Amino acid sequence: MARRAWLAATLVAAMALTGCTQVVSGQGRAERPDVTKVAGLEITTGESGAKPGVPDADLQVENGDGGEMDRLAINTLADVEEYWSEQLPARLGKEFEPVKRLVSYDSNGEGVEICRTNTAGVANAFYCSLDDSIAWDRGELLPMLDDAFGPMSVVTVLAHEMGHAIQYKLGAEGGVTQATPSIIKEQQADCYAGNFFRWVAEGKSKHFRISTGPGLNQVLATMFFIRDAAGTSAEKQGAHGSAFDRVAAFQFGFHGDPKRCSQIDEAEIKARITQQKFDADDQDTGLGKGNLKVDDQRSLELLEESLRNAYKQSGATPPAFTDSSAECPDASATSPASYCPATNSIAIDMTELVKIGTPPKRGQKGGIGDFAAFAEIASRFALSIQKATGYALEGPAAGLRTACLTGAWAGTTTQSGATLRLSSGDLDEAVAELLADKSLIAADVNGTVVPSGFARVEAFRDGFFEGSGLCTRKYSA
Structure with missing residues (x-):
């Protein structure tokens, strides 16, 4: 029988938010959920974003300009560090040490050397194990995310990057080494971001709040935006995952704790990852391959x-x-x-x-x-x-x-x-x-x-x- 196929459209140009370093299958649960709740939390529709009247965090940042995007990034990282200072020893038995460098740059301006890379023209955010740093582009990437999805999209990206820092600090204890395929690292980091957002949704974050209705919807939309393009193999170096797979990992983290995320391994990835290359039989009807x-x-x-x-x-x-x-x-x-x-x-x-x-x-x-x-x-x-x-x-x-x-x-x-x-x-x-x-x-x-x-x-x-x-x-x- 002739094979026909469907193809997902590229709604936006996806930006790969990669870590510079060198992350139980996702099966449905049979218990009946409360349809009025989200992972056990009440469905809320209030404001999401920065809490009003809270002073900015005081973290040392290199090359910052003191602008809105840097303040958003600094407040995010301060809260993420607070989360991990509590959870890393409690859940994974290891003391948390803050990353050594926080670096802001403008991809449209003069480049900065970070992670053996010049940042000129690099609209990205990343963690680098070479000097234990997190860097972000305040000139293009963060404003674009904020404009498109709101400030919690910036929080999503930086919480993900801190997830890579957690991997580095855990090392083999967290199931990640330099040789670990990137798809595993990225799925773990998405899961760790989900851990943090559960903490925010429970009202424990100093600087941020999020509704479990529209607020989480925007976070998941951000996960969609930063997905790999259709046709990207999950085995490709640098692969982050499809939107379907990235959202799944985030949700595992939101439901569970950091230990659940550290258990994401090659066996789980092989069992549930849906990302695939195009098949030779996929057709192009004029609407894009396979559509x-x-x-x-x-x-x-x-x-x-x-x-x-x-x-x-x-x-x-x-x-x-x-x-x-x-x-x-x-x-x-x-x-x-x-x-x-x-x-x-x-x-x-x-x-x-x-x-x-x-x-x-x-x-x-x-x-x-x-x-x-x-x-x-x-x-x-x-x-x-x-x-x-x-x-x-x-x-x-x-x-x-x-x-x-x-x-x-x-x-x-x-x-x-x-x-x-x-x-x-x-x-x-x-x-x-x-x-x-x-x-x-x-x-x-x-x-x-x-x-x-x-x-x-x-x-x-x-x-x-x-x-x-x-x-x-x-x-x-």
């Missing part, structure tokens, strides 16, 4: 076949696909696809579907990509399975169950013989769409979206790795 035209009739036929196969063991009668806009007596219309329980049908708004499924061209606004569009339809198909098997179709539990079942469908597309198969970057499209305010992937039958992007992504990942059985057990009510 299908979502309004192509054959594409929709293959999608419908894929969905029927994914859920056939449920015994449910599959819904009919239609382009009808007829009113539904027992559910509200949603875009780009609506499920009507009364008629067991899915109405597709092709114009809106194409908008989501058309990746943007460089420097232009656009949608996300074909997988994001098809996942919207898959979520409505998942509702029909829930109706047939007796589950409620309204409320946050239905939204998370829908995200999980959509992830379970995505997992079946990795199997041999599937007519539609995941292409490199497709799961990153899922992350992008799941973090969208009106994403149907984690919405109930009326389009009410689960308020926490963190919970949406986690539910999707549960289904992808564990299958539909976990979805109905874990998100049953």
Whole structure:
């Protein structure tokens, strides 16, 4: 059977935030979560960023200008150091020693020699073990992150870099040596950043606060932005991970403690990393390699076949696909696809579907990509399975169950013989769409979206790795 593939769009030019040095598989849990919480914390929607009225930290920084970005970086590193001074001895049995050098520079100005590198033109932030330093670009990188995602994106990046410092200080005790592949180091550092953000969310940070709703959504959006480009092999030196994989590592840290992060090793990476190179069969339809035209009739036929196969063991009668806009007596219309329980049908708004499924061209606004569009339809198909098997179709539990079942469908597309198969970057499209305010992937039958992007992504990942059985057990009510 001919193989067809999907490709994730590059929404923005990703910047690799690399460390200059030389980081239990991510399986879903069967216990039922409280759908009103995020990793056990209440879902909050308050302000995220710097706490008002708190004096700036007093850390010695080389080459700083005393401006807003440097103050943000210094306050971040002061709080991150406070976190690790508590947690490193308590969790990993080692005293924390602050990094020896903090260096600010402007990539648009005169270069500074750091880590045997001149920083002129280097829009980056990094940790270097050669002199135990953390450096950041106050001229381009930090302002760009702040403008795009808010100040907590800068905190995310610097917490990640401190994660590399923790690796260096732990050495082999933390499972990292000079020979450790970069993907392991980067996943560990993302996980360590998640540890720190849990501490912030619990209100323990002196300088920062974060809401577990919109605030964490922005942090996860930052993880998406700094992902590896589609088609990058996880085995490549310097690989950081796809958005799907980076978000997973961050979430492991947010749920767990530093010991969990230090346990990320080669065996775990091989078991759960989804990042892959493009396959030789990935096609270019004019929208980018492997990207299908979502309004192509054959594409929709293959999608419908894929969905029927994914859920056939449920015994449910599959819904009919239609382009009808007829009113539904027992559910509200949603875009780009609506499920009507009364008629067991899915109405597709092709114009809106194409908008989501058309990746943007460089420097232009656009949608996300074909997988994001098809996942919207898959979520409505998942509702029909829930109706047939007796589950409620309204409320946050239905939204998370829908995200999980959509992830379970995505997992079946990795199997041999599937007519539609995941292409490199497709799961990153899922992350992008799941973090969208009106994403149907984690919405109930009326389009009410689960308020926490963190919970949406986690539910999707549960289904992808564990299958539909976990979805109905874990998100049953």
